[in-house]
Amino acid sequence: MIVAERKHLKEIQGLVSDQDRILIVGCQECVTVCMAGGEREVGILASSLRLARSREGKPVEILEQTIHRQCDFEFVDELKDKVEGVDCIISMACGVGVQFVAERYVDRWVVPALNTKFAGGTKEIGLWEERCGLCGECILYLTGGVCPIARCSKSLLNGPCGGSQKGKCEVSEDIDCGWQLIYDRLQEKGRLDLLFEFQPPKDWSVARDGGPRKVVREDVML
Amino acid sequence: MKTESRLERVLAGGHFAVTAEIGPPKSASAKGIRKHASVLKDYCDGLNLTDNQTAIVRLSSIAAAVHVLDEGGEPVIQMTCRDRNRIAMQSDILGAYSLGIRNILCLSGDHQSFGNHPTSKNVYDLDSVQLVRMVKEMRDEKKFLSGDTMKTEPRMFVGAAANPFGDPFEFRVVRLAKKVEAGADFIQTQAIFDVEKFARWMEMVRDRGLHKQVYILGGVIPVKSEKALQYMQTVPGMAIPDELIKRMSAVKGKEAKQEEGVKICVEIIEQLKQVEGVCGVHIMAVMWERIVPEIVQGAGLFPRPRDFEPAEPEAAQAGDD
Structure with a gap:
């Protein structure tokens, strides 16, 4: 929401x-x-x-x-x-x-x-957290269901950066390092191999950088 | 040899390399850069020019590098992903090469919340691994990221950073491997105070054979007092053993503390020399650049190798673009 x-x-x-x-x-x-x-x-x-x-x-x-x-x-x-x-x-x-x-x-x-x-969700009553960067091209299948765009302060695709320590982001101790979360999740799933692959630069043209976006579905238009 | 970089020649020649950092000023004067460069050039094989370090606006690294060149030094420009998109980065890389710059260190960059413009927007169009790959492909394939080709390629000696002390610890070597695979020629590490932990990391580096694929320069920082160490203990991604703080605290008097700081730095360099796979040292004497010669001499790394032929001047290429 x-x-x-x-x-x-x-x-x-x-x-x-x-x-x-x-x-x-x-x-x-x-x-x-x-x-x-x-x-x-x-x-x-x-x-x-x-x-x-x-x-x-x-x-x-x-x-x-x-x-x-x-x-x-x-x-x-x-x-x-x-x-x-x-x-x-x-x-x-x-x-x-x-x-x-x-x-x-x-x-x-x-x-x-x-x-x-x-765009986020209710973590607990009174606490809402950001989860989606609305980048226009979902890559959650690469990262164990943790979004690096929304949850890494630098939106890195080949993270984590050198500022990750004890599971926290360099920006603030109140922010979990998104890449530590990704690492932990993939380790649990036995899929760390996904992190060994080089992730190429993202196509930001489908994100907000391409200008205001529209979704057109002629099949459902009246 | 991939490039005309002096740093590459030193490393390829098997010498234990020495690089140091010069922080450009928060003003439009090149005086300090020139002063430091004129002294440090004889003690170092490369001089890093930081790129708006800690997200504080400073004189540009490429401009600073030109001042270093004028003084006869070998600049290494640092480039972060924080402030430029892929268009600006490629443009600056072409420009830097055209000005005579032969080395680049590719970094993510400190988040802007650290600096003096915390309300700014960041870029992070690319990350540092992607930046490494981009510079390598510009050089080796004469290709822009878009796939377009160029006539004269920027033949940069490509560096990247590694933090042996960041978390997750086990993943740090994987990330180094990714940087090497992406095309990093040399690595400058985060400052090492905990040599034992660094050695553990190097063991994992050697297990993967990475030390044979990339030149690793260990980072060191000389400190003037225990306060600096205590501060760094709070910085994300830094590991400072308590014993060092105790050791500095035990020394009384400003000058004596500074001498101790130099001593510690030299000792760490001596220990790094013993670690298999370490090809050099990167001295980050932030705001204390003038101490670098003493450290280089103290570590027995002076004089620097100068016995190779100077780089051949670029052949004039008429109508070249």
Whole structure:
């Protein structure tokens, strides 16, 4: 899933300081799971903003709505009625959702409430970790199911670098060395031979470096 | 001989080679580089110019290498994968060769979070093993990474780093083997303080016969006090025995400590000479370059071999590109 984290209240307040009628939109997908922008977080942000603004002597009218998915126009269209009554929309989705909302309601001022972090998963409650580098060409079959693009700080393909020590990355003791993880996994599987082979330079043209990407599936188009 | 590198000739001649490091300054002046080069050139067969070491912006390694050439030294440019993509790397390698540079050390590079621009974006289009292979193929096959061909190839003596103290320990030799297979001609290791652990690593190197395929230069760092050792103990990928810290701590007085630091360094070099498969030493006297002559002399490695013919000047090639 896409993992995101809410911006500080002060920052969000600043983004809408000149707005008096606001719709806060939540999303029931990834950001609900990572507890950043679901219905509950929409309620918390709405109350916090109302309180902060009334303390400033600038009361604000805030509507709330959480839709199934903000990255899908079908659901974004459900916001139509509420959008009519406001000047500004705070999207509590990932960057994708913010853009779909902004694209649909071009005459409204749309701002993000979250910082979109990475493609990852829930390691334990309250801990989410990055797992995929979205490089466009999966090589997890070479590395025992541990991604060197996302989990090595240098995205090395022939790692580890000299900075790996005691299983940790040179960048921080809080980061596991991705290549130590790969080594351990392949050792468990008796497949260290995979690491002896030279891995050639990656084709980054299928990653973000090739420009904004699209997936087109004519077979499923209506 | 694969190249016109002086370092290659020394190594191929069976001499115990000496290289040292010169750290370019955080300014636009070449004064310090020239001063160090003019002294060190007689004591070393190669002078490494670091490439924005520890991710701190410094005068470029290739520019610094030209100053070393002007002073009569033999430069080894370091190139990291952190700051350039494959286009910039190949371009700089062509440029470096055209300026008279004959040696390159291919590195991953310290992560930018260490340096003075921690908010920068890194590149890592290639990793160091891929960089080694690329330089080798540019030289031996006159090919760019894309497969396009060139007329005049950069005939670089290709180096790579090895860290005998990084983890996973067992994999370190495999990684060296990958670098050798990719085309590394010489290796400069991480600084050695724990000679015993290094010797264990060299045993694994010899088991694979790698010492016969690549010239291995053991890295050493002279230290001025126990503080430097204590600091290095916290640096990822460094192994510092406690005894050394005790030994330095026991010595009192700044000058006496410095003398002890030189003594330790010379002792380590003497021990490295005894390790089968070690072809030379790489002295990394960071911010203390002027001490290198004393160490080289102390280790009985002076004078350096100079009895071979100077490299033949490049034949003029009209209309060549």
